[in-house]
Amino acid sequence: MSKAPATRPERVLIVHAHPDDETLSSGGTIATLLERGAEVTVLTATRGERGEMLTEQLAPLAGDPARVARHRETEIAAALAALGGPQHLWLGGRGARPTDLPERRYVDSGMQWGPDGRATAADDAPTDSLTAADLGEVVDDVRAAIRSTGADAVISYADDGGYGHPDHVRMHHAAQYAARAEEVPFSMIVDPASGQADVTVDVLPVRAKVRAAVEQYRSQVAVDPVDPADPSALSWVMPHGVRQHAPAVEAFRHDAAPQPTAPQTYAEMSGQGKAAAVVVSLLLGLLAGGLGTVTHQQTIGAFPVGLVVTTLIVLGLTVGVRLVYRSRAMVAAVGIGILVATQVLVSVGGESSPLVLANAAGYVWTFAPAVIAALVLAWPDLSGLRSRTAPGRE
Template sequence: MKSSGLPNEGVLFVHAHPDDETISTGGSIATLAQQGVAVSLLTCTRGERGEVIPPQLAHLEGVGPALAAHREGELADALRELGVTRHLYLGAAGARAEGLPERRYEDSGMVEGADGLPHLVPDASPGCLCLADFEEVVADMVAAIRTTGATSVVSYDERGGYGHPDHVLAHRAAREAAGRAGVGFLEAVEDAAQLERWVSDPEAHDAPDDVMLLDVTPVLDAKVAALRAHATQVTVIEREGEPVSFALSNGRVRPVATIEGLRLVDAAAGAPESGDPEPETRTSRVASSLVSLIIGLLIGVLLTINHQHRLTLGEVTIPIGLIVSLLVVGALLVGMRLVFESRLIALSTAVGVAGATALLSQEGPGGSVLVPGNVEGFVWAYAPLLISLVVLAWPKLPTRGGDRMGVQPRQEGSSL
């Protein structure tokens, strides 16, 4: 375990909502800023679904745009206290992939499930972070890394700290973006008791060699002032003779940590080399869509030709060709969404299948058609369209790796 070796060039902190940067890494941010490191912050959402603590501000709760605007002001005040001069919002100028119009990623919200773990709220907005296309989020983060010139990225651990769905997504996307941009990735160690134990006993059997400890006592005033700036979400508690503490909307009180830890997960790798995926660009998206369209056309032609095949077992006739064709269409489109995590690729494939079916449904020179007016022909003409609509409209298919919600986090306030 090391207490030195901190990033000494450009560092980009990636957090899900306003106030997360201060609660999780406020001391680290202020320490690096005081050391002259170029510290930048990327905030993914504006915390539209946060719970509001002060009664005089209660009218903001549940009013997304109003609360978002207020929390933007709180965040600006907090960053002045921490010494951060470069701040970006994901999807906005400087943090948006080339060729895409700017957008706002909204707070996904969080609810405690029957298992006691954080889950995405049932009424999450279609524009929220967790339901966004993962590749789009990563591409935007890569743009932020390039805009800020960061050589290291810091975000949550794989559990998202205490498990908020937006935190988990931010970790996954930030780590992926750091890899694609060829920069280092560090995660915040937020278990205060564990950090204190490592400080008191550096030889502890569970003390890792890749954690950098920071004594943030010299910047504690700045951290506390930044916490106080987030008045809608945080209540700072100061009592004479006691450590400064704070409470969230759930009323749970905890001390303001004087030790923070950063764990190096992926060392900087330099510019991406052969074998490393390049950030997605408009050209690559067009090329991928074109390839998907061609694949859809070829599959559509093959299935249209064979969808009339039947299998007779005794007196029972099974439309085996139609059944197999529909299964192939469903598997193909679901596979496209799972592998590429993009509706655009699946849509291009669906258009290809539909286009081939429509083309081959036309009468040929001899008057015959490959899609005759029988039951199989009727089903084949319309069922692929229905399958396409279901796959494309589905809010979010499970992602590769399955780690978005499969975590065992500590439970904290529900509004961060």
């Protein structure tokens, strides 16, 4: 399941989206690994700022993301201690952020319940939410966590996030891409009854630890009391009223060897691949800028065919790069190339340059590429968005 050398304990990175996810879906495995001597790190992406507060005592916190975040920080600290004390990192923070970047905080995206009973994206996800962040940035942060912990294996959600929560889905993709890039085995949490498991972990021996951990999340779940007839049974009621039962085993499916895909997203590329992609984007920008500067004054009758065609080329190039490769860096390189080519060609003729005249077409060509590139750079990463319907939880 991992590539740990025999000379030291296995190191496992377990990646989740919100406080409570690590306990409710993999708490037994965390406790079991710790008892067996493994070094376990839990990486949490957000502080669950948009989760409900179930008890009357905590109800005043609802709607105040900062206070909810502080409370849920205390809950996860207590829960992890109950499981045996794994190391804990916050995505974007120390140990889970490239050292050349300032630390950042990802915010809970929220969700709503769809008509099929599964979670979908919330209509009002904050601009600093996990799903609004560029996927490449999230992947790089998970890669930083893999490196800082020396992880031999990574565990996270399956591709549906368990029940569709957009933050869970985002962390599945980020963890999967990061593990592949770092050449570390990746395993996904699956339903033990699904028949998809490659590995199962008997978690009944650590049931008491898991119960103690679940009980720390009073803001999120109502834990059923111990059943004297079956002390090993553990169940809780979720905010939407559904009762969940902890399984006797936790199950995992190994990530299959990735099939080659074309084109790659920028986040999936190696460091050399990213550098080459930026250089190619810059060259394409130089080509588009040169072509546009030379031809934008061309007309057929009164129709500015040169300006229309070159503007469409710029629009298609920048939008295409952003959609296909999901990369702001490549779009920026295209924009810089266009601006450099335009300025170089204009400077050849000085103030009386015959290439960019002081007319409508000249003014449009001078500013339109920069505006287009800025707009394409500014729009959020849309890869985590899903269908949207009625309101709900976290």
